Amino acid sequence: xxxxxxxxxxxxxxxxxxxxxxxxxxxxxxxxxxxxxxxxxxxxxxxxxxxxxxxxxxxxxxxxxxxxxxxxxxxxxxxxxxxxxxxxxxxxxxxxxxxxxxxxxxxxxxxxxxxxxxxxxxxxxxxxxxxxxxxxxxxxxxxxxxxxxxxxxxxxxxxxxxxxxxxxxxxxxxxxxxxxxxxxxxxxxxxxxxxxxxxxxxxxxxxxxxxxxxxxxxxxxxxxxxxxxxxxxxxxxxxxxxxxxxxxxxxxxxxxxxxxxxxxxxxxxxxxxxxxxxxxxxxxxxxxxxxxxxxxxxxxxxxxxxxxxxxxxxxxxxx
Numbered sequence: 667x668x669x670x671x672x673x674x675x676x677x678x679x680x681x682x683x684x685x686x687x688x689x690x691x692x693x694x695x696x697x698x699x700x701x702x703x704x705x706x707x708x709x710x711x712x713x714x715x716x717x718x719x720x721x722x723x724x725x726x727x728x729x730x731x732x733x734x735x736x737x738x739x740x741x742x743x744x745x746x747x748x749x750x751x752x753x754x755x756x757x758x759x760x761x762x763x764x765x766x767x768x769x770x771x772x773x774x775x776x777x778x779x780x781x782x783x784x785x786x787x788x789x790x791x792x793x794x795x796x797x798x799x800x801x802x803x804x805x806x807x808x809x810x811x812x813x814x815x816x817x818x819x820x821x822x823x824x825x826x827x828x829x830x831x832x833x834x835x836x837x838x839x840x841x842x843x844x845x846x847x848x849x850x851x852x853x854x855x856x857x858x859x860x861x862x863x864x865x866x867x868x869x870x871x872x873x874x875x876x877x878x879x880x881x882x883x884x885x886x887x888x889x890x891x892x893x894x895x896x897x898x899x900x901x902x903x904x905x906x907x908x909x910x911x912x913x914x915x916x917x918x919x920x921x922x923x924x925x926x927x928x929x930x931x932x933x934x935x936x937x938x939x940x941x942x943x944x945x946x947x948x949x950x951x952x953x954x955x956x957x958x959x960x961x962x963x964x965x966x967x968x969x970x971x972x973x974x975x976x977x978x979x980x981x982x983x984x985x
């Protein structure tokens with residue numbers, strides 16, 4: 667029997683939990699739905715990620731406003747995917763920050779990604795008609811951008827560590843507290859989406875550089891907050907392990923002249939025992955394997971996902 671497309675059958679509401687990680691540092695987790703964060707400055711707030719729609723974002727902001735009424739000066743977008751950015755208008759942020767490549771990707775494929783992601787994950791697209799349009803960053807950077815939080819609150823370091831989940835992922839690092847908002851470069855007990863990824867870069871130097879920060883708390887793109895070095899290291903290792911298994915299995919099938927379907931089946935079998943019970947595993951894997959197949963075939967940049975291409979790949983691999 668064919669499996670329901672992507673997350674179309676995932677209609678159950680997830681419990682949202684606002685966690686205080688340190689004085690003025692917050693994370694909202696939601697049982698495997700996208701995580702989001704906020705950091706208080708002396709007289710302003712930096713928000714990290716924007717959720718999929720303004721309606722969804724306003725619910726998060728209402729929870730945040732129970733802790734602080736400071737205005738949102740900066741909204742930081744870790745990458746371009748629609749479920750991370752299209753709620754931006756709710757924040758009334760003075761400045762929307764992203765990597766310069768993220769801005770280029772929005773211009774290149776933002777509309778297609780919007781249609782693709784809302785069809786894959788309709789529950790996240792709450793009040794989809796409230797989205798006013800694509801989210802455009804107003805401040806971009808190439809390698810590193812440091813925000814002074816004011817007073818004795820220290821700095822927030824926004825940084826590009828290399829290609830990974832996309833071409834333009836950035837993290838937000840609080841050196842004073844040793845807290846890292848990693849975006850989708852790290853997932854904690856949640857499956858990876860790699861449909862726009864650079865798997866070998868990600869599994870190698872990108873995660874090496876991120877791990878070298880020595881975070882003591884880590885907020886990944888999905889899943890629980892990792893607390894303490896052991897949990898942080900485990901989340902990074904889980905992410906790297908998922909990628910390494912994919913590279914091994916897809917590479918082996920290609921090496922013997924096999925098919926994309928065979929590569930999917932081999933990768934699924936190799937991952938399902940360890941990762942199959944985690945959120946969005948079945949949803950993501952067809953798109954993950956399709957991108958990695960292309961990458962190992964010499965297709966340097968990810969092919970743009972459209973709603974029609976999503977359905978085609980799903981039918982081919984999960985049908």
